[in-house]
Amino acid sequence: IERKKPALLSLPEKIVQVTAGGMHTVCLSETGNVYTFGCNDEGALGRDTSEEGSEMVPGKVTLNEKVIQVSAGDSHTAALMENGSVYIWGSFRDNNGVIGLLEPMKMCPLPVKVPLTEHVVKIVSGNDHMVMVTLEGNLYSSGSAEQGQLGRVPEHFSNRGGRKGLERLLVPQMVKVKGKVHFIDAFCGAYFTFAVSKEGHVYGFGLSNYHQLGTKSTKMCFVPVKLTCFKNSTTAWVDFSGGQHHTLCLDADGQVYSLGRAEYGRLGLGEGAEEKSEPTPVMGMGPAKGVSCGASVSFAVTREGSVYAWGMGTNLQLGTGEEDDEWNPVKMTGKQLEKREVLMASSGGQHTVLLVKDQQES
Numbered sequence: 001i002e003r004k005k006p007a008l009l010s011l012p013e014k015i016v017q018v019t020a021g022g023m024h025t026v027c028l029s030e031t032g033n034v035y036t037f038g039c040n041d042e043g044a045l046g047r048d049t050s051e052e053g054s055e056m057v058p059g060k061v062t063l064n065e066k067v068i069q070v071s072a073g074d075s076h077t078a079a080l081m082e083n084g085s086v087y088i089w090g091s092f093r094d095n096n097g098v099i100g101l102l103e104p105m106k107m108c109p110l111p112v113k114v115p116l117t118e119h120v121v122k123i124v125s126g127n128d129h130m131v132m133v134t135l136e137g138n139l140y141s142s143g144s145a146e147q148g149q150l151g152r153v154p155e156h157f158s159n160r161g162g163r164k165g166l167e168r169l170l171v172p173q174m175v176k177v178k179g180k181v182h183f184i185d186a187f188c189g190a191y192f193t194f195a196v197s198k199e200g201h202v203y204g205f206g207l208s209n210y211h212q213l214g215t216k217s218t219k220m221c222f223v224p225v226k227l228t229c230f231k232n233s234t235t236a237w238v239d240f241s242g243g244q245h246h247t248l249c250l251d252a253d254g255q256v257y258s259l260g261r262a263e264y265g266r267l268g269l270g271e272g273a274e275e276k277s278e279p280t281p282v283m284g285m286g287p288a289k290g291v292s293c294g295a296s297v298s299f300a301v302t303r304e305g306s307v308y309a310w311g312m313g314t315n316l317q318l319g320t321g322e323e324d325d326e327w328n329p330v331k332m333t334g335k336q337l338e339k340r341e342v343l344m345a346s347s348g349g350q351h352t353v354l355l356v357k358d359q360q361e362s
Contacts (some may be wrong), residue, residue: 189242254287294347306340
């Protein structure tokens with residue numbers, strides 16, 4: 001089934017966060033429940049879907065504590081609890097297939113607790129890695145390390161952990177940075193990670209083959225690099241999102257910027273734009289409150305509650321109703337968006353989810 005325009009989903013309670021994985025969707029409710037739907041082949045839904053068709057409709061994941069944030073990758077999902085612990089389910093993969101989740105080669109179809117003593121305040125997921133920010137200002141990572149996205153595994157161990165094996169990748173460990181850096185936030189692209197320090201410095205590690213990390217070089221970064229290209233902004237950076245080969249970032253004034261690979265229009269910089277190695281302003285929409293990337297698509301949600309989309313049209317992910325690529329931001333319209341304010345957008349492997357509210361609500 002394909003949908004050309006946004007269709008409304010019926011969920012049992014009010015939702016406060018939505019996130020799209022590779023082929024699944026995760027919704028967090030106001031009361032702290034998690035609902036999932038989509039592909040469950042590798043356990044990414046975190047619930048039993050043996051009943052025919054049960055993966056196609058939102059179903060509740062059994063977690064005994066209140067969840068305050070969720071993240072999702074290609075075939076894994078994570079949930080952050082109010083008490084600072086993290087549960088994860090599904091599996092991580094690398095170029096050769098499944099590598100496991102917390103234990104080598106073991107998928108987890110139901111939630112398992114991540115072994116970490118520190119209190120976690122934020123979780124983010126790339127396609128096949130997860131990063132946690134703790135109250136103490138530390139960064140922990142787990143998952144595939146092939147492109148450097150864990151920031152703590154040297155290149156010669158990056159393929160399945162070298163002789164220490166997969167445990168080196170799957171057991172979350174701290175990302176070390178020279179000198180004491182207190183991290184307050186983190187964001188992931190498909191195969192790369194951004195982390196922001198208390199001083200507002202942006203660090204990056206992972207794949208940068210199209211400069212998507214904002215590095216001058218196109219080499220992979222296996223350890224965190226302090227990114228100078230984010231220094232010249234007048235205001236603070238508040239949001240980052242990364243696709244396969246491009247990045248969107250948002251400053252405190254609501255200006256959206258893009259960098260990385262330009263094919264199919266994913267940078268939103270106009271027809272024929274070329275790749276960028278530093279943040280470049282995207283024009284043509286009002287101040288934004290959030291940005292989101294799919295593999296080769298981009299979205300910005302404006303403060304007034306509209307959503308703009310650009311990039312590759314092939315999977316109908318842009319919501320324009322057409323399969324054409326868009327090189328500039330296009331406002332998403334549709335019957336289901338009339339009289340509704342968009343709160344957030346998230347884009348998965350081949351689909352996009354929006355969280356909206358009716359305009360008359362407060």
